[in-house]
Amino acid sequence: MNLDLPLIWAGLMAIAVLLYVMLDGFDLGIGILFPFARSSAERDTMMATVAPVWDGNETWLVLGGGGLFAAFPFAYAALMPALYIPIILMLLALILRGVAFEFRLHGRARSKPLWTAAFTAGSLTATLAQGLVLGGFIQGVTLRDLSFAGGRFDWLTPYSLLVAVGLVAGYALTGACWLVWRTEDALQGRARRWAWIALVCVAGLLAAVSMATLFVHAQVAERWGWNGRGFDLTKLARLSPIPLLGGAGLAAVAIGLRARSQGLPFAGAVAIFLSGYLGLAVGFFPDIVPYGMTFRQAANADNTLALLLIGGAVLLPAIFGYSLWVYWIFRGKVGADAGYH
Amino acid sequence: MHLDALLLSRLQFAFTIAFHIIFPSFSIGLACFLAVLEGLWLATKNEAFKVLYLFWIKVFAISFGMGVVTGVVLSYEIGTNWSVYAAAASPVIGPLLAFEVLAAFFMEASFLGVMLFGWRKVGPGLHFLASVLVAGGTLMSAFWIISANSWMQDPAGYVRLANGALRAADWGQVIFSPTFPLRLTHMVLAAFLTTALVVGAASAWRLLKDPEESESGLALKMAIGMFAIVAPLQLLVGDMSGKLVEKVQPAKLAAIEAFWDTQRGQAFHVVAWPDRAVAGNRWEVSIPKLGSLITAGSINAEIKGLKAFEPQDRPPVAVVFWAFRVMVGLGVAMIGLGAWGVWRIWRGDLARAAWFLRACVVMGPAGFVSVIAGWTVAEVGRQPYVVYGVLRTADAVSPVTRGEVSVSLVAFISIYALIFGFGALYILRLMAAGPHARAQPDMPIMVRPPGYALAAAPGEPEERS
Numbered sequence: 001m002n003l004d005l006p007l008i009w010a011g012l013m014a015i016a017v018l019l020y021v022m023l024d025g026f027d028l029g030i031g032i033l034f035p036f037a038r039s040s041a042e043r044d045t046m047m048a049t050v051a052p053v054w055d056g057n058e059t060w061l062v063l064g065g066g067g068l069f070a071a072f073p074f075a076y077a078a079l080m081p082a083l084y085i086p087i088i089l090m091l092l093a094l095i096l097r098g099v100a101f102e103f104r105l106h107g108r109a110r111s112k113p114l115w116t117a118a119f120t121a122g123s124l125t126a127t128l129a130q131g132l133v134l135g136g137f138i139q140g141v142t143l144r145d146l147s148f149a150g151g152r153f154d155w156l157t158p159y160s161l162l163v164a165v166g167l168v169a170g171y172a173l174t175g176a177c178w179l180v181w182r183t184e185d186a187l188q189g190r191a192r193r194w195a196w197i198a199l200v201c202v203a204g205l206l207a208a209v210s211m212a213t214l215f216v217h218a219q220v221a222e223r224w225g226w227n228g229r230g231f232d233l234t235k236l237a238r239l240s241p242i243p244l245l246g247g248a249g250l251a252a253v254a255i256g257l258r259a260r261s262q263g264l265p266f267a268g269a270v271a272i273f274l275s276g277y278l279g280l281a282v283g284f285f286p287d288i289v290p291y292g293m294t295f296r297q298a299a300n301a302d303n304t305l306a307l308l309l310i311g312g313a314v315l316l317p318a319i320f321g322y323s324l325w326v327y328w329i330f331r332g333k334v335g336a337d338a339g340y341h
Numbered sequence: 342m343h344l345d346a347l348l349l350s351r352l353q354f355a356f357t358i359a360f361h362i363i364f365p366s367f368s369i370g371l372a373c374f375l376a377v378l379e380g381l382w383l384a385t386k387n388e389a390f391k392v393l394y395l396f397w398i399k400v401f402a403i404s405f406g407m408g409v410v411t412g413v414v415l416s417y418e419i420g421t422n423w424s425v426y427a428a429a430a431s432p433v434i435g436p437l438l439a440f441e442v443l444a445a446f447f448m449e450a451s452f453l454g455v456m457l458f459g460w461r462k463v464g465p466g467l468h469f470l471a472s473v474l475v476a477g478g479t480l481m482s483a484f485w486i487i488s489a490n491s492w493m494q495d496p497a498g499y500v501r502l503a504n505g506a507l508r509a510a511d512w513g514q515v516i517f518s519p520t521f522p523l524r525l526t527h528m529v530l531a532a533f534l535t536t537a538l539v540v541g542a543a544s545a546w547r548l549l550k551d552p553e554e555s556e557s558g559l560a561l562k563m564a565i566g567m568f569a570i571v572a573p574l575q576l577l578v579g580d581m582s583g584k585l586v587e588k589v590q591p592a593k594l595a596a597i598e599a600f601w602d603t604q605r606g607q608a609f610h611v612v613a614w615p616d617r618a619v620a621g622n623r624w625e626v627s628i629p630k631l632g633s634l635i636t637a638g639s640i641n642a643e644i645k646g647l648k649a650f651e652p653q654d655r656p657p658v659a660v661v662f663w664a665f666r667v668m669v670g671l672g673v674a675m676i677g678l679g680a681w682g683v684w685r686i687w688r689g690d691l692a693r694a695a696w697f698l699r700a701c702v703v704m705g706p707a708g709f710v711s712v713i714a715g716w717t718v719a720e721v722g723r724q725p726y727v728v729y730g731v732l733r734t735a736d737a738v739s740p741v742t743r744g745e746v747s748v749s750l751v752a753f754i755s756i757y758a759l760i761f762g763f764g765a766l767y768i769l770r771l772m773a774a775g776p777h778a779r780a781q782p783d784m785p786i787m788v789r790p791p792g793y794a795l796a797a798a799p800g801e802p803e804e805r806s
Contacts, residue, residue: 052454065416066442070435077428080420081739098410106767315443
């Protein structure tokens with residue numbers, strides 16, 4: 001059999017990262033929205049909607065790291081030192097966010113507010129750090145002989161900060177839409193208002209990031225047909241399904257919120273993320289470390305990728321299967337007495 | 342400058358991984374204990390098992406959560422701080438670490454949700470299956486991580502290409518490298534002992550307050566059974582593992598025993614002050630000939646000393662020597678505790694044996710100390726290599742600066758101190774309250790927080806529909 005193993009693994013890694021962003025996106029979004037809840041009991045409910053699944057969601061991030069290490073070691077070895085500070089910041093923030101799920105329940109009068117704050121601060125900081133990682137990645141990494149050779153603050157630019165703020169709005173939107181889907185009564189009403197506000201922010205920031213991305217690298221501009229003054233419409237037309245998907249997602253959220261639909265806003269948010277993800281990927285593909293290392297250069301030995309694929313072929317379908325089953329088990333509205341029924 | 346980032350990276354990795362290993366070594370044993378408790382409850386309908394299950398699952402939820410968040414760090418830290426190692430070793434051990442994620446982490450994380458929150462959502466059979474799968478996931482995780490680590494201790498089944506890159510030649514030999522079976526057994530037994538010591542200590546603490554608390558008496562008996570069987574077995578496995586180290590990593594063995602000269606009839610140094618600066622022991626308390634007998638099974642066996650290796654190829658000696666003695670000393674104490682406990686059970690006065698109960702409480706953290714000491718022996722004893730004989734630690738570090746690593750190290754220490762302090766407080770508070778504590782007084786009954794296992798408990802059968 002002649003499989004294009006690096007291409008298959010590039011696809012699988014892309015799916016893993018996308019799943020992480022969409023799944024942990026709403027977990028982190030709930031953390032970002034935490035301070036706006038009316039009461040401690042309302043925060044309990046918000047947390048309860050994700051408590052059974054957040055750990056599985058975060059495991060996609062572990063697969064992002066572990067999978068990159070195993071399938072594209074040169075990309076892993078170049079990206080991690082290049083993005084050292086935001087990666088470590090993200091990990092520390094995720095620690096605070098993660099322990100808060102349990103610690104908040106055991107804290108009494110004094111320490112419960114501490115872990116409520118830690119959940120918010122951890123979620124917000126992790127999101128900003130992921131945005132800085134993403135921004136630093138998109139604008140490109142300085143390489144020499146496939147190793148990182150840039151400065152320690154290369155990732156910190158106005159562009160990466162813009163991406164970070166955009167990601168906060170995006171996660172807040174998915175978090176709010178998730179709450180619209182999974183909660184009821186007053187909290188659901190509040191979640192609708194949060195979703196409206198986040199939607200406006202996302203629409204603006206998505207446009208801003210899209211425009212700014214055209215200027216980060218000549219390759220991106222070329223792909224989108226941007227020549228500095230106007231667009232080459234034939235090139236743009238070929239890629240137009242991506243912005244159209246984003247536009248459809250924005251519209252679906254708005255229509256869903258207006259019609260008081262339960263699930264449509266969340267579906268719209270997923271479409272927005274998918275559009276943003278594809279829109280960025282078009283700019284740097286086939287690089288796995290923009291703009292100097294393709295996924296083929298970064299790929300592991302063929303026999304290593306083959307063994308990985310055998311394992312993945314057995315395990316990934318199982319993972320998809322039982323993850324869906326767990327989501328199915330915990331389907332439905334989560335009320336104030338979550339966990340009991 | 343470069344050396345500083347190296348030393349700081351080593352300190353950071355040592356700190357984060359030593360902190361992390363506390364939780365898996367407890368979670369592996371506790372997940373298995375919970376699966377056994379639930380199985381016994383389903384089989385016997387003895388409510389005491391259910392009470393114990395619902396009690397220990399609360400402790401498990403906290404400990405598992407801390408294990409998850411500190412484990413995520415490691416999957417990125419290999420790249421942030423050891424990128425040269427990552428690129429070099431990945432062709433051989435990359436799949437092993439990826440399989441740990443794919444085969445173990447997803448399963449643990451997904452079914453943990455069912456275990457903690459699924460009482461009313463799935464039937465008892467499926468719930469038990471979730472407990473078993475979480476326990477299986479923790480063991481699977483140990484399998485792959487020890488497999489990868491064993492390959493780093495004694496690399497097998499690989500070739501080096503002309504350009505220096507490593508390639509796997511035989512996956513069977515890579516996964517099942519020579520030291521792997523014994524080291525996996527050693528680690529799993531260590532996890533069981535660690536958990537049994539904690540369960541024993543918590544139960545003994547309760548019995549000191551109330552000797553009539555039958556669930557705590559039952560849990561303590563289960564823990565004693567574990568000490569009595571597993572602790573002697575662990576000594577045996579550890580001894581076999583040590584004899585294998587003598588063959589595959591002679592420098593590590595020499596450091597463990599502070600042997601400097603290569604000779605027959607090595608003396609056993611009970612305690613010593615080994616010093617690399619003088620290439621000898623500044624002082625020692627020794628038993629003649631016993632060293633060769635213990636390490637190779639014969640008084641006249643010739644055992645290599647550290648001087649057989651170039652100074653730059655010798656591991657740190659004092660740390661390895663003392664960490665080994667801490668581990669073995671505590672192991673012997675565990676065997677003693679098991680024997681004492683069996684005698685108390687046989688006498689029939691376990692619940693009122695105050696001195697034995699106090700000893701159990703004191704020994705509660707002994708498993709954690711032994712595990713960290715044992716890993717110190719394994720990892721420091723492998724130095725100056727990160728992949729033994731293949732890649733030196735000094736050559737494995739990322740192109741990062743001293744400033745970055747200093748800041749991250751301080752940040753890790755601060756955050757870990759914070760979460761460890763509160764995590765330990767919450768776990769100890771649960772243990773002190775005991776298995777019959779229903780709800781925390783300031784917690785309104787109607788708001789059942791997630792993860793609060795008692796709140797998620799199954800009601801009486803008639804309420805179940």
